[in-house]
Every structure is written in C-alpha cells, then in structure tokens.
Amino acid sequence: MAKKTASKMNIAIIHPDLGIGGAERLVASHGHKVHIFTAHHDKNRCFEETISGTYCIRCFPTSAHFLPSSCFMCIYTVVFYCHFLEHTNFLRRLFRKPIDLVEETAGKLSYTLKPLVPGGFDKRLRENVEYLEELKNLAEKEGVSKQVTFIMSCSTSERNVLLSQCLCVLYTPKDEHFGIVPLEAMAAQKPVIGCNSGGPVETIKNGVTGYLCDPNPREFSMSMAKFIQDPQMAERMGIEARRHVIESFSTKIFGQRLSQYLVDVTQNKID
Structure with missing residues (x-):
C-alpha cells in the first residue's frame, strides 16, 4: 500500500x-x-x-x-x-494454480534438488524439518556425512565468509519465482549453477556468469566439474557476474525502479 x-x-x-x-x-x-x-x-x-x-x-x-x-x-x-508458494497443501495449490497457468511455470517443487549448503531453516515448517532429516540420511547413505556441514540459518557475516571461500554457488530450486541467492552470490563475485527455469533464467547469464542446467544430478555435477578443472574460468565468470549484478540488479537500481513504479501507479490512481 x-x-x-x-x-x-x-x-x-x-x-x-x-x-x-x-x-x-x-x-x-x-x-x-x-x-x-x-x-x-x-x-x-x-x-x-x-x-x-x-x-x-x-x-x-x-x-x-x-x-x-x-x-x-x-x-x-x-x-x-506475489511470492510463489510451494505446492505443499490444498490451499497453496489452489492459490498457485492460476498463477502457474499465467506464468507457465507449473511444476511441483517436491522434485527440487535439495541443496547441501546453508539455508533459511524454519522449524515451524514441517517441510523444512523433513528435508533436513532426508538430507542428513542421504549424506550418511552416500558416506559423505563427514564432508558435509549443514548450516540451517546463517547470519550475513557467516554467509559472506562462506561466499568468499567457495569456488561457485549451487542454486537448486526448480521453477523458483526469482531467488535472491544467485544475486548475492554473483555480487560476491562467484559464478552460479542453477536450474534452467524460473528466476535463474532471468538473473544468470548461461556460460557467462554461471550455468543453467536441467534439474538433475548429472548436469549439475558436469557444471561443477568445469569449475573444478578450470578455477581461472570460475574467477573470470565471477568477475563478469559481479558486473552483471551491479548493472542490472543492485539494490540501488532495483530500488529506484520499484520506487518509480510505486510513484507512477499512485499518480495514475489519483489522476
């Protein structure tokens, strides 16, 4: 309002x-x-x-x-x-149905790859609790539990440290409405590997600031291997990623556009 x-x-x-x-x-x-x-x-x-x-x-x-x-x-x-709600119950599915039809981004997030990285964990949400338990069990099953650290909710300073030390960032949600994680990663000069649907298609320049992949382990692992085999390429893409964010998605630019939109809408309403 x-x-x-x-x-x-x-x-x-x-x-x-x-x-x-x-x-x-x-x-x-x-x-x-x-x-x-x-x-x-x-x-x-x-x-x-x-x-x-x-x-x-x-x-x-x-x-x-x-x-x-x-x-x-x-x-x-x-x-x-509008924030795109997950298809987790009847009311949410009912709410999202017309939006999915308009935006043509239908698809159940239950098939989303679960990220093995820090994220916003809310114990009030059953899905969060179940996903975390599923991931821990998967790590045990695959024998990598000692190599994987789960950080349920990290502070801004913790996030910055993690971004400064990583080679690239994986963003696994499928049909994500927008997603601020890729922008934060690219602002930190890191390339991003994301799904080729939803928001990442708008924010990630495929082959320039990261890679857009089909949501399956094989494609994500192949993209990860490219960065591991060529860290210099990851560094170059990270520099381009930061430039891309500053030019198109910085808080200043994004905020100015939203502010002008609100002013224009209000003036049209009153006029």
Whole structure:
C-alpha cells in the first residue's frame, strides 16, 4: 500500500512472515516512510535489515488484529507483490494454480534438488524439518556425512565468509519465482549453477556468469566439474557476474525502479 505525499510516500507492507527471504532484503526506503505489518517476526531468524530500526515494524500475531484500522482513514493504492508458494497443501495449490497457468511455470517443487549448503531453516515448517532429516540420511547413505556441514540459518557475516571461500554457488530450486541467492552470490563475485527455469533464467547469464542446467544430478555435477578443472574460468565468470549484478540488479537500481513504479501507479490512481 502506498499513500502519496508529493514524490515521497508512506508505504505500508503487509507481510505474513518476516523471516529470511529476498523480499525483506530488497525493501529500500529511497526517502519514503516504510511501515511493515506482519503476523510473525522472529528476531533470531531474520535479516539484520528488519531489526536495525530502519523501518517501523508492527507484529500482530492474532489475525483479528492484523490490519491496522488507521489504514482505512486514508486513500491508498494497493500494489500486489506475489511470492510463489510451494505446492505443499490444498490451499497453496489452489492459490498457485492460476498463477502457474499465467506464468507457465507449473511444476511441483517436491522434485527440487535439495541443496547441501546453508539455508533459511524454519522449524515451524514441517517441510523444512523433513528435508533436513532426508538430507542428513542421504549424506550418511552416500558416506559423505563427514564432508558435509549443514548450516540451517546463517547470519550475513557467516554467509559472506562462506561466499568468499567457495569456488561457485549451487542454486537448486526448480521453477523458483526469482531467488535472491544467485544475486548475492554473483555480487560476491562467484559464478552460479542453477536450474534452467524460473528466476535463474532471468538473473544468470548461461556460460557467462554461471550455468543453467536441467534439474538433475548429472548436469549439475558436469557444471561443477568445469569449475573444478578450470578455477581461472570460475574467477573470470565471477568477475563478469559481479558486473552483471551491479548493472542490472543492485539494490540501488532495483530500488529506484520499484520506487518509480510505486510513484507512477499512485499518480495514475489519483489522476
């Protein structure tokens, strides 16, 4: 929601779960006053930006008190940013069906390769718990449990250290709506190996900033082998990856485009 005040606005963001996700990291004020209303905000499992005091965050755990009554006292323009929910239950499948048809990205994420790297782990989500247990069992079965470290939720500083030490980054979700991980990796000057569907197709330049693969172990392993056999190539692609992110997906560029979009939508609404 955005209330216009000249070129600056009061922006209200309604977010059901203010945890670890790309949308949280891309909320840039650009001079606007940002208020975030959420039903869940765990300060032990969230991006630092959401607890730095930059934004006014109000948590309403009870749905009956979720929407602030004051928002109905002003004229607002509503912009809907849709996060693609996983097909994990009937309601989510029902919600995603028309979106899948429009975007032509239908496909069940249950077939997604599970990443053996750090990620946002939420013990409230049964899928997260089950996936972690499945991965640990798989590592034991394959005899690599001593070579694999599972980091359920890492801080920004921990992530930066891991990115600085790695050769490349694997991003395994299939039909991901966008995905901030490839952008963070490329910003850290690392090439990315991702699935050739969904968001990575937009953010990864195949053969230039990384590789786009079919979602199967063989293609991912072949791409990994290229970087292992030629670390200099990985370094060159990493340099190009950082240039690509700065030119097209930096917080400044991305934020300016979103800010202008909100201003344009509000002006058209009022005019």
